[in-house]
Amino acid sequence: MRYAVGLLLLVLPELLFGADAGKDLTELRRQARGNAVHYDADLAAAQRLLHAWLKHADPKTLLLPDRLNRPERLYTPHNSGADLYPYLILTSRLTDPALYRGRMMEMLRNEVRYTNAKAAVPANLDLNTGKLGAPSLFGAGEYAKDGLITVTEYLGRTPWTDRMIDMVADAMEQAPVVSDFGLLPASDSELNGDYLQVMPRLYLMTGDVRFLEWGRRIADAYVHEVLPGNHGLPSMDWNFQKHTGDSKLKLRDHGNEMIVGLLLQFALETQLGAARASRYQPVLARMLDRVLASANEDGLLYNAIDTKTLEPTDRKLSDNWGYVYGAVYDYYQITGETKYREAVRRVLSNLGKYRNWCWEPSGVAKDAKLGSFDGYADSIESAIYLVNREPVPAALEWIDSEMKVMLAMQRPDGHVEDWYGEGNFNRTVLLHALMKSRGVRASQWTAGLQVGAAERDGVVALFLSKPARIEFDFARHRRVLNFQKNYVRLNEFPEWFTVDENSLYTLVPAGGGAELVRLGSELIAGIELSAGDWTIRRYSE
DSSP: OHHHHHHHHHHHHHHHHOTTHHHHHHHHHHHHHHHHHHHHHHHHHHHHHHHHHHTTOOTTTOOOOSBSSSSOOEEOIIIIIIIIHHHHHHHHHHHOHHHHHTHHHHHHHHHHHHHEEETTEEOOEETTTOOBOOOOHHHHHHIIIIIIHHHHHHHOSOHHHHHHHHHHHHHHHTOOBOOTTSOBSOSBHHHHHHHHHHHHHHHHHHOOHHHHHHHHHHHHHIIIIIHHHTTTSOOSBEETTTTEEOSEEESSTTTTHHHHHHHHHHHHHHHHTOHHHHHHHHHHHHHHHHHHHTSOTTSOOEEEEETTTOOEEEEEEOTTHHHHHHHHHHHHHHHOOHHHHHHHHHHHHTGGGGTTOOSSOOTTOSSTTTOOHHHHHHHHHHHHHHHTTSOOHHHHHHHHHHHHHHHTTOOTTSOSSSBTTHHHHHHHHHHHHHHHTTTOEESSOOTTOOEEEEEETTEEEEEESSOEEEEOBOOHHHHTSOOSSOOOOTTOOOOOSBOOTTSEEEEEETTSOOOEEEEHHHHHHOEEEOSEEEEEEEOOO
């Protein structure tokens, strides 16, 4: 047996890569080791910010204020809940599972206990006085779309998913805006888009037809009324009684949510084989074509445009460009129309021109020339979603260069700018770390634990700087969310190297030692591996 294993180690490179096997495997391992350095640095930064924020928790509720260094201390579901708390949950899951199971869960109990204002719809909570504000459909929509859906996308169904399901259902039962298509959450495209991004996921996860009906209600209102009445584009605000809008559209956050939501609903209708898919398609194609026509010469989008002329009304570039391009790519995934794929590849290829770009000018930024870290966080996030599907080399290089800029903005105390948006810092740091590990993660990261991977032709080179329990990723879009295709989804955690639960995999340590043969389900649950280089592939006799 020992002879057979040794023979396998000698011939494995040639079996995997052919004549230049040794050189190719050596290069793959070199890449994995380089990527592992990023994983360690990224998780160290995320952990510092996690513990910095926990120092500011309210002693009674453990909830976090949305801003620091102010007399008022306000927990807000649309800020503290949506943009900060969820990414501390994910950070604790990767760096401190005991904290994840303990304090993070206690925060959820108290969030339900102290912030529910009408049924499961939350409100702002004054942490100084304990006074609860009015129920906020905006708070519920933002908390679901920007926070709880992300926890579910990455960790699967947890108590945070159950919180989201009931909160969104109760919010829709309170929808106040009368339209020809039924009651809607709001008259603006931001909040309606928030809910629309959540509905397809919740319907496919739960089978609850209410989420399908509510999603269709919102989508129909925009496909059949708002877009035709507003030059083919969503309106920032639309009067559903007078059937007129303001002819304005933000292509950054607080505006682009409807574009993203409509494409996800289109994907759902296509998967269901519903007649709505064919009715939606030409309207959505026109919407995307007009958005693309408004871009600059490199394909980047302006913050805001006039929907009639497509002229920019705010000429700063949107740091959320990739959110919209994710919708563009969805259209390609749904229809196969390659011009939409090429539009994505074009903007990715041009990112090298935008190094050290000031995406968001800010008076509290560490460096005024660079602006707020939040612009970097969102723009890098944008690129990561897209390179997961289209690994354009120029974009991959740009991501790493801009991550260095953003990481340098973190102060020694762990904070960056002392507001709830620091959760976005951790979100992007975690996205980058998992990109560098191809989705492989340590069950518990500790300082100095480097985990890196590189992949070619179904072969993964994995490097660990220390012995660790390692967990592998799986097709969450299918196993958790029940999407047939891995559509680009805002607030997802992309899948990189995924294992199939019922397939066998061979894990071979470099330099000798017995190979391991394990089921994908075992790799997902976690496996103890020694330090050093490993080669992983599907098992074959």
